[in-house]
Amino acid sequence: MRKIIYIVLTVVFFAILFSGCAQNNKISDKIIELIDKQSVKDESVCNISIKEVADFEWDKMAIFKVGSSNKEISELLGVQYNDSVDLTSGIIFVSKNKIVYKEEILYNPEIPSKLSVSLDEQQPELNCIVYTPDNAILKGTRKKVDGEYYYNISNIK
Template structure:
C-alpha cells in the first residue's frame, strides 16, 4: 500500500511540475495590439517593447508551419505550442523568454502580411523591431 501511495504522489508531482513549467500565459492583449498596428497599412514596423507589459530578454518569431521540434531546438527548452502553428498558415507565433524560460506567447494574425526580424535570430528589448511586409 505504501508503494502505491508513494508512486501516486511521485506521479502527481511530476505531472504538476511538467504542466507548471510548460504552460506560459497566452498574451491575447499583445496579439490585439499588434493586430491594430498591422491594420494600418501605412505601418511597416512593430516595436514590441512598447507593447509588452512584462519582463523578457529574448523574443522568437515563428512562421506558419513551424514544427514543434524546430521551436524546441531554437528555444533550447520544450515549449508545448498551444497554437498548433505547424498546421496553420493564418498566424505567426511570438514566444518570449526570460532567464532561459518561456514567460509568454502571442499569436499574431497575418492580415495580408508577412513578418520578418531582418538579419537577427531573435528580438531583444533593445532590438525589438518586427518588419511588416505586405502582400
C-alpha cells in the same frame, strides 16, 4: 428565486467584463493598435518596436510562421516548446529560460486572421526568428480588403 437570478446575472456580468479586459491584453491586439496609430492610409507599412507592446519582462522573443517545428523553435529559444505548431504561426516570449507569454495564430484560408506572421520571402527555409528587447523591431503592414483591415508582421529584411 430573485436572489439566485441576481447572483447569476452578477457572475455573468463580471465574466463578460473580465473576458473583455483579458482580450485587450493580447499582444496581437496591441500590435494592431500600434499599426493603426502609425498608419495614414488604407495600405500602410511601419516599424513596430515590441518593447512598446510587451508590458512584461522578457529576454527573448520568437516569431514563427506556418511550417515551423517544435524542435526549431525550442533550439532558437533555448527552452522546450511542445505546443502544436500544425498550421499555426505565432509569438513566444521567454524570460529567465521560461515561456512567459505565447500567442498562436491558426491558419484558416477561409476565415483569415486579423494578424498574420510572415518572414523574409528571399529565404524560404527561414521559419522562425528570435529577437532580444534591443533588436525586436518588426515590419507591420495594414491592408484593406473588402472593407476590412488585415495586418501582418514580419522581420525587417
